[in-house]
Amino acid sequence: MLNQVYRLVDPRQFEVQTVAEEITNNDIIVRPRFLSVCHADTRYFTGQRPQATLRQKLPMALIHEGVGEVVKDPQDKFKPGTLVAMVPNTPFETDPIIKENYLPSSKFRSSGYDGFMQEYVSLHRDRAIVVPDNFDHQMSAFIEMVSVGVHALTQLEGVMDADRKVIGIWGDGNLGFITATLVKQIFPDSQLMIFGRHQSKLDYFSFADKTYLVDDIPNALKVSQALECTGGRGSESAIAQIIQHIRPMGTAILMGVSEDPVGIDTRSVLAEGLTLRGVSRSGRADFQRAVDILTDSPVTRERLQNLVGFTRKVSTIQDITDFFEGALTNYWGKAVMEWDV
Numbered sequence: 001m002l003n004q005v006y007r008l009v010d011p012r013q014f015e016v017q018t019v020a021e022e023i024t025n026n027d028i029i030v031r032p033r034f035l036s037v038c039h040a041d042t043r044y045f046t047g048q049r050p051q052a053t054l055r056q057k058l059p060m061a062l063i064h065e066g067v068g069e070v071v072k073d074p075q076d077k078f079k080p081g082t083l084v085a086m087v088p089n090t091p092f093e094t095d096p097i098i099k100e101n102y103l104p105s106s107k108f109r110s111s112g113y114d115g116f117m118q119e120y121v122s123l124h125r126d127r128a129i130v131v132p133d134n135f136d137h138q139m140s141a142f143i144e145m146v147s148v149g150v151h152a153l154t155q156l157e158g159v160m161d162a163d164r165k166v167i168g169i170w171g172d173g174n175l176g177f178i179t180a181t182l183v184k185q186i187f188p189d190s191q192l193m194i195f196g197r198h199q200s201k202l203d204y205f206s207f208a209d210k211t212y213l214v215d216d217i218p219n220a221l222k223v224s225q226a227l228e229c230t231g232g233r234g235s236e237s238a239i240a241q242i243i244q245h246i247r248p249m250g251t252a253i254l255m256g257v258s259e260d261p262v263g264i265d266t267r268s269v270l271a272e273g274l275t276l277r278g279v280s281r282s283g284r285a286d287f288q289r290a291v292d293i294l295t296d297s298p299v300t301r302e303r304l305q306n307l308v309g310f311t312r313k314v315s316t317i318q319d320i321t322d323f324f325e326g327a328l329t330n331y332w333g334k335a336v337m338e339w340d341v
């Protein structure tokens, strides 16, 4: 198949390249419909990654969050027109211990391998998860981020001690919001507290039990378990506050990506017997659990629809560039493009 792939060739510069692709009987062809931007994409778009990383990974099609319509299935199992969420992680082996998203041999789209900004995406058939008809399409575009939140909370369930009284989330942006909606489903009896930098963003977390600005947290406040959803330089102070406010033997799940190493007060981590668990990306099972939670919970779907922040139809390279520039200045919510190239 000859495919048109919309690749970032240099920071802020996209180019369409024609690529010959081999399709096997195990692949399906999907036409992308709604694509959503992750911070990882904006770091490539703006050239915030180290020069050596950019040299190694570009040219590359961006975007690892999206839904599309099945165009062709050589095995006729997916009907043409079926809306599917595309799993960006492609494993090439299985391991009894290491999950597919942590296997070094796996290929992750838009991080060294072409993402979903293509005319057609060829997917191994197990990388497509059917999206129910009653899901909002723009919300469905960021099911990948929902699956990362699901993966994080699944890891927390497996690692944490028996104390579920208070779950604290640091970060008042997209990942914090998505993870917060999931806490309400996965830990319905826990108190949910959000710690953020912007009152206007914290106001969106109306379903949380309590929200705090990070410069106004009561000294005596304690959380049972914590999730860090900040990233960048903000991770350092968020982790420091988590260590200050988590109960002894609590678990902190770290999700925010920082370009430079951040300092951690290990003396307190040791003294309090804390567990720090890093979480990155997700696998098929997390996508399926995400879709199941959304299917069973209309209120979660409604909350996540409120996270659609900036939307536009894109048809040309100029539209794509303008869309990414718009996403950079978008204050609240996910940037979702209707892919019409």
Ligand SMILES: NC(=O)C1=CN([C@@H]2O[C@H](COP(=O)(O)OP(=O)(O)OC[C@H]3O[C@@H](n4cnc5c(N)ncnc54)[C@H](OP(=O)(O)O)[C@@H]3O)[C@@H](O)[C@H]2O)C=CC1
Pocket: 038, 039, 040, 145, 148, 170, 171, 172, 173, 174, 175, 176, 195, 196, 197, 198, 201, 214, 229, 230, 231, 232, 233, 234, 235, 237, 238, 254, 255, 256, 257, 258, 279, 280, 281, 282
């Ligand atoms: N592990 C994974 O698989 C994934 C990781 N990520 C990463 O998660 C991070 C967050 O992504 P996203 O939610 O989309 O980003 P957003 O910018 O939407 O949200 C981050 C929010 O956290 C706030 N913040 C910064 N520092 C602190 C702090 N110390 N305490 C509390 N809040 C703080 C930011 O405020 P301000 O803007 O003022 O700094 C911002 O409002 C990024 O690094 C992203 O790359 C995303 C998806 C998956």
Ligand SMILES: O=C(CO)[C@H](O)[C@H](O)COP(=O)(O)O
Pocket: 038, 039, 040, 064, 108, 110, 111, 112, 144, 145, 148, 257, 280, 281, 282
């Ligand atoms: O966003 C993510 C998953 O949804 C990950 O943070 C992202 O894949 C990290 O990739 P990179 O190393 O290219 O920044």
Ligand SMILES: [Zn+2]
Pocket: 038, 039, 040, 064
């Ligand atoms: Zn992402």
